Amino acid sequence: MEVLKTINLTKTYGTGNARVEALKDANISIKQGEFVAVVGPSGSGKSTMLHLLGGLDRPTSGSVIIDGKDIYSLSEKERSIFRRRKVGFVFQFYNLIPVLSAEENITLPLLLDNKEIDKAYIEDLIGLLGLKGRKEHLPNELSGGQQQRVSIGRALAYKPSIVFADEPTGNLDSKNGREVMELMRLSVQKYHQTLVVITHDLDIASQADRIIRIEDGMIVRDEAVRA
Ligand SMILES: Nc1ncnc2c1ncn2[C@@H]1O[C@H](COP(=O)(O)OP(=O)(O)OP(=O)(O)O)[C@@H](O)[C@H]1O
Ligand SMILES: [Mg+2]
Numbered sequence: 001m002e003v004l005k006t007i008n009l010t011k012t013y014g015t016g017n018a019r020v021e022a023l024k025d026a027n028i029s030i031k032q033g034e035f036v037a038v039v040g041p042s043g044s045g046k047s048t049m050l051h052l053l054g055g056l057d058r059p060t061s062g063s064v065i066i067d068g069k070d071i072y073s074l075s076e077k078e079r080s081i082f083r084r085r086k087v088g089f090v091f092q093f094y095n096l097i098p099v100l101s102a103e104e105n106i107t108l109p110l111l112l113d114n115k116e117i118d119k120a121y122i123e124d125l126i127g128l129l130g131l132k133g134r135k136e137h138l139p140n141e142l143s144g145g146q147q148q149r150v151s152i153g154r155a156l157a158y159k160p161s162i163v164f165a166d167e168p169t170g171n172l173d174s175k176n177g178r179e180v181m182e183l184m185r186l187s188v189q190k191y192h193q194t195l196v197v198i199t200h201d202l203d204i205a206s207q208a209d210r211i212i213r214i215e216d217g218m219i220v221r222d223e224a225v226r227a
Contacts, residue, residue, distance in 0.1 A: 088155030
């Protein structure tokens with residue numbers, strides 16, 4: 001089943017001499033359960049593409065369809081609700097709320113939506129992420145790896161259809177990075193989600209089902225990884 005599809009997705013920043021064609025006519029289709037790695041040189045358009053896929057930005061032209069919905073045909077407000085429910089994000093710098101505990105950070109998307117919390121699922125998730133003894137801790141009382149695991153919990157709290165991660169291990173040493181990546185993969189697998197990860201790490205990319213390579217705003221390769 002297809003979870004995400006783009007049609008001629010294009011993003012141009014600035015005008016005149018400052019004009020940058022950051023993404024040109026990207027056509028991608030991602031199936032449920034797939035683990036996709038996005039690679040390419042610095043400045044090639046990876047983050048631009050990820051932000052567009054997740055509804056964080058607006059394309060110059062083209063469309064993004066998630067679960068059958070053309071997300072940029074929604075109003076700003078509808079899109080932010082759709083994003084909260086259907087899409088999870090993990091960033092390089094964890095973006096946690098400093099005054100909330102680990103558990104509160106994880107359940108925040110549900111609280112913002114007045115949604116009843118599926119306590120069993122959240123407990124399960126916290127256990128899976130190895131955060132059972134750290135629920136009451138504030139972000140600055142956690143290690144980098146633990147903070148990133150909290151942000152993964154937050155991304156998965158709503159059981160989203162698709163999770164996007166932009167260099168999720170970029171700020172971690174290799175051991176913690178490997179652990180975080182493994183946990184993200186396990187959770188996504190366990191809850192039948194779909195994962196799109198930008199990475200410079202060839203080790204991570206080689207674990208993906210599929211690698212999309214971007215150069216100069218264009219998809220130059222999109223192929224399955226041999227097992
Ligand atoms: N808000 C912006 N305004 C103008 N230009 C931008 C903006 N954001 C990105 N760009 C330009 O668009 C191009 C693609 O940037 P993007 O951040 O998508 O690259 P990237 O592949 O994620 O790079 P990196 O690996 O360094 O994170 C770059 O040339 C960048 O300078
Ligand atoms: Mg980037």
